[in-house]
Amino acid sequence: MTLKATFNEYVRACFTGIWIESHELQEALSELAQLCREEAWQLATWDIDQGLQGTDDLSIARSTDPLSAIKAINALASAEGTAILVLHNFHRFIQSAEIVQALAQQILTGKQNRTFIVILAPIVSLPAELEKLFVVLEHALPNREQLAEIAREIATEPGELPADQELESVLDAASGLSRFEAEGAFSLSLVREGCISPEAIWELKTQTLKKSGLLTLHRGEERFDSLGGLESLKEFTRSALLSPQRQNQHLRPRGVLLLSPPGCGKSAFCKSLGREVGRPVLILDVGALMGSLVGESEKRTRQALQIVDAMAPCVLMIDEIEKAFAGAGNSGQTDSGVSSRLFGQFLTWLVRRPTA
Numbered sequence: 001m002t003l004k005a006t007f008n009e010y011v012r013a014c015f016t017g018i019w020i021e022s023h024e025l026q027e028a029l030s031e032l033a034q035l036c037r038e039e040a041w042q043l044a045t046w047d048i049d050q051g052l053q054g055t056d057d058l059s060i061a062r063s064t065d066p067l068s069a070i071k072a073i074n075a076l077a078s079a080e081g082t083a084i085l086v087l088h089n090f091h092r093f094i095q096s097a098e099i100v101q102a103l104a105q106q107i108l109t110g111k112q113n114r115t116f117i118v119i120l121a122p123i124v125s126l127p128a129e130l131e132k133l134f135v136v137l138e139h140a141l142p143n144r145e146q147l148a149e150i151a152r153e154i155a156t157e158p159g160e161l162p163a164d165q166e167l168e169s170v171l172d173a174a175s176g177l178s179r180f181e182a183e184g185a186f187s188l189s190l191v192r193e194g195c196i197s198p199e200a201i202w203e204l205k206t207q208t209l210k211k212s213g214l215l216t217l218h219r220g221e222e223r224f225d226s227l228g229g230l231e232s233l234k235e236f237t238r239s240a241l242l243s244p245q246r247q248n249q250h251l252r253p254r255g256v257l258l259l260s261p262p263g264c265g266k267s268a269f270c271k272s273l274g275r276e277v278g279r280p281v282l283i284l285d286v287g288a289l290m291g292s293l294v295g296e297s298e299k300r301t302r303q304a305l306q307i308v309d310a311m312a313p314c315v316l317m318i319d320e321i322e323k324a325f326a327g328a329g330n331s332g333q334t335d336s337g338v339s340s341r342l343f344g345q346f347l348t349w350l351v352r353r354p355t356a
Helices: 003-012 025-039 066-076 097-113 144-154 164-174 179-193 198-212 231-242 266-277 296-311 321-325 338-352
Strands: 017-021 042-047 051-053 083-088 115-121 135-138 215-218 281-284 315-318
Touching (some): 003 135, 017 097, 025 042, 051 066, 066 097, 164 179, 198 296, 215 296, 231 266, 266 281, 266 315, 296 338, 321 338
Parallel strands (some): 017 115, 042 083
Antiparallel strands (some): 215 281
């Protein structure tokens, strides 16, 4: 379901505090603005640079004070209409006691006069006082159809847009990119290659993974031919990822656990598997998942798994996994239960995610 459709449902159900998690604020705002035009809803926006926009009240128009922006929404209310105030990157101001109190009061007031507070931000950062008052919506990254549409808008000349299997390879490479990143990757590919190809897209994706600090992208030339032995493992993984039978969800394996002494080729096999089946290899740094603050390790794990989902289809290599989940059984006595929570989080993701 699109953000526009989901937001429409929550407004009609009168959820007056809505937090939208998005890295593409303008794209999300465009969807909300289109919905407001269709439904004849009053829409106002606020950010620290432009101030309050969308109101005819000159006394509050373009005000950059965040507290005044919250209170201004009542001036937009009408007897029969719906008023929506979108606050950009408001997580920067939400630690103030005055802001928290004003938001809480306005969300309760909005139930009576149908005024809605919407926070657009790349992260969710709700204080305890507001956790029960806000619902959180996620603005999804573009799917394959939307990425293909972006590619067609960028590649307008004959020969610039690949077709058939080559286009599928481009879309595989672009999976997980935001609209802004996809436009930049496609444009960079046109400048370098004269057509849209996966190589420039993978380069941009590598930079995206480096920013997270949790995953690295391996793009090597290793294939199974360069790896001696392991014939049964090679045949099993090749069959699991390339066989026509993989269309049956019940026949898809969810992964392979490789156990051996150091130097037997576990890492080399994972890296060559990606090249063999035409998928990127993501290497998860288990040590980078651990944080010093309460809840930070779990947050980093969720972030890493979300990146893996966005990069699918791919090969995820978790090296030295036993060191991350060691002692999960008695984790409560050693690390306040962090290892057991990470282990449970990983197993839940492994069970629920689409396979192969």
